[in-house]
Every structure is written in C-alpha cells, then in structure tokens.
Amino acid sequence: MTQEDILAILREVQHPGKGDKDIVELGMVYSIEPLADKTVVTLAFGKRRDPLAEYLIGAARAALNRHSVPGPEVRTIVVDERPANKPMELGKEMLSQVKHVIGIASGKGGVGKSTVAVNLAVALARQGYKVGLADADVYGPSVPTMTGTEGTMPMAEDIDGKQEIIPIEKYGVKWMSIGYFAGRDQALIWRGPMASTALKQLILQVKWGELDFLLVDMPPGTGDIHLSLMQDIGIEGAVVVTTPQNVALADVEKCVSMFRSEGINRPILGIVENMAWFTPAGHPDEKYFIFGNGGGAAMASSLGLELLAQIPLVQGIRESGDAGTPAALGSGPDAAAFLALATRIAGR
Numbered sequence: 001m002t003q004e005d006i007l008a009i010l011r012e013v014q015h016p017g018k019g020d021k022d023i024v025e026l027g028m029v030y031s032i033e034p035l036a037d038k039t040v041v042t043l044a045f046g047k048r049r050d051p052l053a054e055y056l057i058g059a060a061r062a063a064l065n066r067h068s069v070p071g072p073e074v075r076t077i078v079v080d081e082r083p084a085n086k087p088m089e090l091g092k093e094m095l096s097q098v099k100h101v102i103g104i105a106s107g108k109g110g111v112g113k114s115t116v117a118v119n120l121a122v123a124l125a126r127q128g129y130k131v132g133l134a135d136a137d138v139y140g141p142s143v144p145t146m147t148g149t150e151g152t153m154p155m156a157e158d159i160d161g162k163q164e165i166i167p168i169e170k171y172g173v174k175w176m177s178i179g180y181f182a183g184r185d186q187a188l189i190w191r192g193p194m195a196s197t198a199l200k201q202l203i204l205q206v207k208w209g210e211l212d213f214l215l216v217d218m219p220p221g222t223g224d225i226h227l228s229l230m231q232d233i234g235i236e237g238a239v240v241v242t243t244p245q246n247v248a249l250a251d252v253e254k255c256v257s258m259f260r261s262e263g264i265n266r267p268i269l270g271i272v273e274n275m276a277w278f279t280p281a282g283h284p285d286e287k288y289f290i291f292g293n294g295g296g297a298a299m300a301s302s303l304g305l306e307l308l309a310q311i312p313l314v315q316g317i318r319e320s321g322d323a324g325t326p327a328a329l330g331s332g333p334d335a336a337a338f339l340a341l342a343t344r345i346a347g348r
Contacts, residue, residue: 001069003032003232004092006039009067013059017052023060030077034231036262038071039064044079092234094164095203097210098132102269102345103229103238105259107251109220112274113241114142115321116311116341117217119328120239123335123342125172126328129212132167132174134203136229137219141179147171148324154180157207164207171329176206199225200232213345221251230264237267239308239345243275244295256303269308269348271300272341276310284333287312309341 010029011022018026023043030044041060045053057074064072095101104117114137121133135143144150147170154176155166167174178198208214216235219225229235238259242252252271259266273296277287290313300307311317314334320327328338 001034001039002234003034006032006034006041006064006069009063009069010041010060012063013056015052015056017050023056028056030079035071036265038073039069040073040075042075042077044077047078092204094206094208095214095234098208098214099212100237101214101216101233101235103216103218103235103266104241105218105226105238105255106220106241107253107255108247109140111220111241111243112311113137113220114146114217115317116239116241116272116274116338117215118143118146118321119317119326119338120342120345121173121213121215122171122326122328123338124213124346126339127342127346129346130210131172131213131215132176132206132208132211133215133217134206135175135177135179135217136199136202136225137217138178138199138202138225140219141177143175143177143217144179146321146324146326147173147175149175149180150324152180163205165205167206167208171326174208174211176202178202199228203233221255226258227264230266235266237269237348239269239272240305241272241274242296242299244273244289244292246292246295249295249299252299253303256305268305269345270306271296271303272309272311273297273307274311275313278313279333281315308344309337311337311341 007024007029011024013023015021015023015026023029028043030042033040041064043057043060057076061072061074104113106113117133121131124131133143135141149168149170152168154168157164157166167176168180216229216233218229240252240255242249256268258264259268275291276296277289279287296310297307312333314332317327317334327334329335
C-alpha cells in the first residue's frame with residue numbers, strides 16, 4: 001500500500017472532541033512508513049496529553065487492521081506545535097502528468113553524477129521528449145551553475161490557497177534546484193528529516209506539467225533522503241553513475257544493494273561509466289585510460305546489469321559545465337555519448 005492509501009484509511013478515524021474532524025485533517029498523522037512486512041504510523045500529540053489519545057490510537061490500529069494493512073503499528077510522538085504545512089499533506093498531484101520518474105544515483109561523490117544527469121536531460125529534450133530535472137542533491141546543488149541559471153529565482157503561483165512553484169525552463173528542459181533558493185556561499189546545514197522535507201517540497205510543489213521524463217539528481221551514497229525519494233516521491237527506476245577506478249566501483253555495490261533491498265525494491269536501468277577514457281581535443285580518435293580500463297563493464301556484468309554508456313573524459317565537458325552550456329548541446333564525441341545514452345534510456 002502507498003502512503004496515499006494509508007492516509008485514506010486514517011481519514012476514517014474521527015476525533016469525537018473536535019467536531020468529528022478526522023485525524024488527518026487535524027494534522028495528527030506525523031509520519032507513515034510502509035515497509036515490506038509492516039506499516040508504522042506515528043501520531044502527534046501535544047505536551048498536554050489528549051484525553052482521547054488512547055481511543056484514537058486504538059481506532060487507528062483498528063482501521064488499519066480492517067483494511068488488511070500489513071503489520072500495522074501505531075506509535076506516538078510529543079510535539080510542541082504541529083507545523084501548518086506538514087510534508088504528509090503534500091500529495092503527488094504535480095506528478096500526475098509525469099510518465100516516468102528516474103533517479104540518477106552514485107555510490108560516492110565526485111564521479112560526475114550531476115554532469116550525467118544534466119546532459120542526459122538535455123539529450124532527451126533534443127530527441128523530442130518533454131523533460132524535467134529535480135536537483136535533489138541538497139548538500140551540493142550544481143544544476144544552476146551547469147545550466148547557466150544561477151541567480152534565477154523561480155516564481156510561485158497561489159492556486160486555491162496552495163503555492164505552486166514554477167520551474168526554470170532552458171534548453172528545452174524544466175529545472176528545479178534547492179540552489180535557486182540559497183546563496184552560492186550559503187551552506188545548507190540540515191539534519192536528515194529537514195533535508196527530506198525540503199526535498200519533497202522541491203518536487204511535489206513544482207508545477208511540472210506534462211513530462212515524458214522527470215530525472216532526479218540524487219545525493220551520493222545512501223541514507224534518509226534516498227528512502228524519502230523512494231517512498232514519498234515514487235522513483236520507479238535508477239541509473240547508477242560510476243568511474244572506472246576500484247575505489248568508485250566498490251561503492252557501486254552498496255548503491256545497487258540499496259535499490260534492490262526489500263524495503264525499496266526499485267529496478268536499476270543500468271550503469272553509466274563516466275570518465276571512461278581521456279581523449280585529447282586535437283586527437284579525437286585516441287583513448288587514454290587514466291582511471292583504468294573496463295571497470296564499469298566488469299562491475300555491470302558481475303551485478304547482472306547493463307552498461308548503458310561509457311562517457312569519455314573530454315575537456316569540453318568540464319568547460320561547458322562551468323559555462324552553463326551542457327556538452328549534450330554540441331556535436332562532438334561527448335555530445336554523441338550523451339545522445340546515445342538518452343536513446344538507450346528511452347528504449348528501456
């Protein structure tokens with residue numbers, strides 16, 4: 001069952017002392033964790049214990065049992081004040097016209113994950129698809145710089161009392177990043193729950209419109225934010241980016257294991273080997289395997305995955321990223337590699 005399914009069930013639990021309003025409407029549902037073998041619902045109560053607290057806990061548990069929710073467990077938390085705009089109130093209405101949500105992930109930082117994500121988005125747009133990209137790397141947002149949209153502030157519309165954020169459009173792609181709302185030198189010092197909440201707003205309150213693909217540039221590694229993306233946003237599959245050297249490949253296994261874990265279980269479309277070889281600009285036919293040769297292919301084979309692309313280490317990729325003009329806009333071997341990757345992703 002999804003969180004929306006469980007929320008619908010909990011709306012059956014009315015508070016007799018609040019004019020028969022339900023616990024969802026009253027903001028008492030603090031969190032929902034639909035795990036593989038159980039479902040944990042946390043209800044929020046103020047410091048002054050609600051005299052009907054035990055009744056509400058029992059009623060919630062009974063409602064979950066009545067609808068055959070697996071392993072229902074109701075917990076409680078004490079809060080000083082329930083926030084007016086809780087993440088649980090964010091639905092997936094803004095994603096209703098999005099056909100595919102794909103995460104771009106990596107086991108470690110520094111492998112060029114964001115570079116691949118941005119250029120894949122541009123390459124898909126060049127092939128006629130409607131594309132959006134959400135920069136979910138909340139600790140190191142780089143999409144504004146790589147797309148030349150730094151310093152741009154997204155507009156917001158008030159629709160029926162609900163704010164909808166309008167994404168930035170450039171190169172035929174709709175972009176959204178936490179970097180648009182923070183200064184270039186402003187460090188985002190957030191704990192996991194705060195980052196997850198901001199991230200959900202960054203995706204679920206954006207007016208994406210009709211899209212063939214919404215790419216999500218995920219933070220490197222594994223953690224709370226990744227779980228939030230899987231459970232609350234509904235990423236349906238992932239592309240894992242790595243470089244050929246052993247220190248990067250060792251982290252690929254952890255990343256793949258996360259997607260294949262019982263509580264997440266999302267398909268992996270394949271592996272992209274970035275910086276596969278160095279090609280001098282004046283000698284486009286030469287290849288120098290600076291970080292090793294064939295590591296990505298060997299890793300993909302050992303994990304039973306497809307090697308989707310090998311992206312060369314070309315000086316133009318770095319220069320175009322710094323200049324805000326993605327390499328996929330060009331006609332060189334780097335652009336050709338990203339266009340081929342886009343074709344394979346769309347085919348999958």
